[in-house]
Amino acid sequence: MTVACLESLTFGLGHLVRAADTLGERLLLLTGNPDWYAHELDRLPAGALDVVETDTFDTERVAGLLHHVQDLRGLISSTDTWTLAGADLTARLGLPGLDPAVLRLTRDKAAVRNRLHGAGLTRGRAVEPATGSGLRELLLKDVGLPAILKDTAGTGSQNVWLIRDEPELDTALEEAAGRELKGRLFAEPYFSGPVYSAETLTWAGRTRLLGVSSRLMSPEPRFREETTAFPVAFPEPRRASLERWLGDVLAAIGYTDRFAHVEFVLTASGQEVVEVNPRIGGALVGEGLCRALGVNVYEAMIETALGRRPRLMDAEPPGGPAVAFVLGYPAAPGVFTGVAGLDRLADMPGAPAWYPVRRPGDRIEHLDDSRGYAGIVYAEAETAELATHRAVAAANALRVLTTPFPDPSGG
Numbered sequence: 437m438t439v440a441c442l443e444s445l446t447f448g449l450g451h452l453v454r455a456a457d458t459l460g461e462r463l464l465l466l467t468g469n470p471d472w473y474a475h476e477l478d479r480l481p482a483g484a485l486d487v488v489e490t491d492t493f494d495t496e497r498v499a500g501l502l503h504h505v506q507d508l509r510g511l512i513s514s515t516d517t518w519t520l521a522g523a524d525l526t527a528r529l530g531l532p533g534l535d536p537a538v539l540r541l542t543r544d545k546a547a548v549r550n551r552l553h554g555a556g557l558t559r560g561r562a563v564e565p566a567t568g569s570g571l572r573e574l575l576l577k578d579v580g581l582p583a584i585l586k587d588t589a590g591t592g593s594q595n596v597w598l599i600r601d602e603p604e605l606d607t608a609l610e611e612a613a614g615r616e617l618k619g620r621l622f623a624e625p626y627f628s629g630p631v632y633s634a635e636t637l638t639w640a641g642r643t644r645l646l647g648v649s650s651r652l653m654s655p656e657p658r659f660r661e662e663t664t665a666f667p668v669a670f671p672e673p674r675r676a677s678l679e680r681w682l683g684d685v686l687a688a689i690g691y692t693d694r695f696a697h698v699e700f701v702l703t704a705s706g707q708e709v710v711e712v713n714p715r716i717g718g719a720l721v722g723e724g725l726c727r728a729l730g731v732n733v734y735e736a737m738i739e740t741a742l743g744r745r746p747r748l749m750d751a752e753p754p755g756g757p758a759v760a761f762v763l764g765y766p767a768a769p770g771v772f773t774g775v776a777g778l779d780r781l782a783d784m785p786g787a788p789a790w791y792p793v794r795r796p797g798d799r800i801e802h803l804d805d806s807r808g809y810a811g812i813v814y815a816e817a818e819t820a821e822l823a824t825h826r827a828v829a830a831a832n833a834l835r836v837l838t839t840p841f842p843d844p845s846g847g
Contacts, residue, residue, distance in 0.1 A: 439510040439741055440464045440502060442522045443492055445715075446793060448722040448734060449476035452512075453485050455734040461742075464505065468492045475792055495521050502529060510741030514715045516591040519543055532743030534714070538690040542714045546588045546622040548689055549709075555688040557681075558709055560625035564588075572609060575599065575623040582626040585612060589619030592806040598626060598657040627701040627708040632668060634682050634698040635717055635725055637736055639749050641692045643683035645675065646729065646748075649721060650820065651699070658804050663828060665760035665820035666724040678707065685709060694740045697721070720761045720791060720812055727816065729753035757816035760823035762831035763809040764790075770838030772798045772810050777834040784833065786815030786826030800838055810836045 439461045441452065449465070456463040463485040470477065470487055477487070491497055502508060502525065511531050513522020519539055526533035541547055546562035553561045563574045575583050585608050587595040595615055597608035612621050631651040637644050647667035654660035670678065682698055689712065697717040699710035716722050716737065725733045731753045736746035764775070772794045781788045794800065794810040802808050813834065815826035 437507045437509050438462045438464050438486075438505055439512060439738055440466060440505065440508060442466050442498065442511060442513040442525065443468070443515050443518045444473065444512075445514055445718050445722065446472065447476065447720055447791060448514075448716070449473050449485075450480055451722065451726055451732050451734040452737065453480060455732050455738045456485075458732070458735060459738050459742075461509065461738060462486065464488065466490055466492055466498060466501065471795075474795075492518060492521070495524060499525055499528060510738070510743070512737060512741050514737070516543070516589075516713065516715070519714060532741065534693055535690065538692075539714055541689055542691065542712050544588050544619065545586065545590070545711050546620070546624070548712055549624055551689055552685060552709055555684070557685055557688055559705070560627070560708070562622050562624045564620060564622035571621060571623060572605060575605065576602075579623050579625055581605075582628075584624050584626045585609070585621060586624075587617045587619050588622055589617070591618070593659045593661060594802075594805045594807065596659050596805075598659070599623075600657070604657070627703050627710075629701045629703040629708075631699065631701055631710065633664075633717060633721070634678065634696075634700065635666070635721065636682055636686070636696045636698060637694070637733075637746060637748055638683075638686055638691060638696060639693055639740070639745050641687060642749070643679065643686050643696075644749055645679040645682060646725060646733070648675075648678070649717065649724070650824070652824075660765075660804060660808070661719075661763060661806055662765075663760065663762045663824060664719065664721065664724075665758065665824045665827075666721070666728055667758060668820055681707060685712065695737065719763070720759075720814055723814070724759040724761070727756050727759050730756040758818060758820040758823045759814065759816045760820060760827035761791075761812045761814045762827045763806070764811045764813055764831060764834060764836045765803055765808050766800055766810060766836040766838040768838060769801050769803060769808075770799075770840050771842075772796060772800050773837045773839055775811065775834055775836055780833045781813075781830055784815075784826070784830050786817050786823060786830065788813060788815040788826065788830035790814075790834070799841065 523536035523539040549562035585597040652663035697713040736748040739746040813831040817823040
């Protein structure tokens with residue numbers, strides 16, 4: 437009995453393998469490059485899962501491979517990039533899954549914003565011109581300043597511009613014209629306040645809030661993610677209110693099952709959705725959930741892929757330490773050569789650890805968004821606040837090193 441995984445997030449594969457084993461399933465990873473998961477695969481016993489290297493952007497080829505998998509019982513697609521391909525494959529193979537139309541909606545940030553606006557769940561509406569031009573006038577007339585310009589299908593804080601005045605608007609439109617977008621360019625209001633992400637699990641239309649992660653960002657106008665901690669200690673009335681609101685948000689877009697990672701801002705007038713991601717959180721969010729809740733939450737991922745009510749919907753997890761992590765960016769773009777100071781982590785509190793994302797020799801070209809980090813510093817403590825202090829102290833002891841890019845002229 438097999439559960440297939442169409443690519444995966446960088447971290448969490450080990451938890452997923454152990455979850456499949458617990459539930460009596462064999463995990464099959466389809467990937468275009470096994471090196472993406474080197475940190476996880478190197479720590480698993482030989483033969484712990486089946487890995488098939490293939491072009492995962494070729495949906496027909498993947499469908500052909502999956503048609504020949506005996507006892508295939510479920511398909512997991514936990515990344516933004518392969519969400520829609522996974523939805524198509526799940527439907528074609530007759531496997532349990534969400535309505536592909538719902539997943540297509542979640543990958544269109546403008547459509548989600550307007551669906552929520554129509555349901556009275558956000559004060560802001562998305563605007564985009566019908567013909568591809570005239571966005572400047574629409575933004576100034578219907579959204580106002582400050583505003584956000586972004587890609588309807590963007591990921592990792594890429595292609596997001598904060599617009600505070602008309603010169604910034606003109607610069608952003610010029611930059612956007614030269615970018616290759618995954619979707620369409622649109623505008624929406626900018627909501628000021630601290631950013632959080634809700635980690636939820638939904639089944640049969642009922643949503644359980646597993647906890648909230650803090651999201652400390654770089655100074656404006658960039659939106660580079662830098663530090664995350666879990667779980668944020670909300671007073672119980674606020675937590676219960678958030679859970680009800682999140683249930684309404686997910687219901688409004690037809691999201692009836694599985695994990696979701698809902699980014700939101702706590703403004704002076706209440707919470708506002710940033711975006712809804714139809715998956716478990718990225719980076720070390722899944723790791724943090726497992727440690728802080730004291731359970732392997734990836735068992736719920738396997739169970740939902742099998743069309744089975746996840747036990748986590750009803751269980752009271754034993755709990756564990758609060759966690760925090762800091763994304764490690766170099767001071768300058770260049771060729772990644774390593775990390776200085778890793779030997780110091782052993783003497784620091786919180787059991788800090790370095791989770792590598794890049795390998796020596798990789799090019800790091802973009803430092804304005806999450807494409808630029810080379811790894812993650814993780815630490816834990818009794819509360820998310822204390823874990824944050826420990827993670828930041830550990831990250832401050834490290835230096836992500838790069839050397840200048842080679843001169844293309846050879847000079």
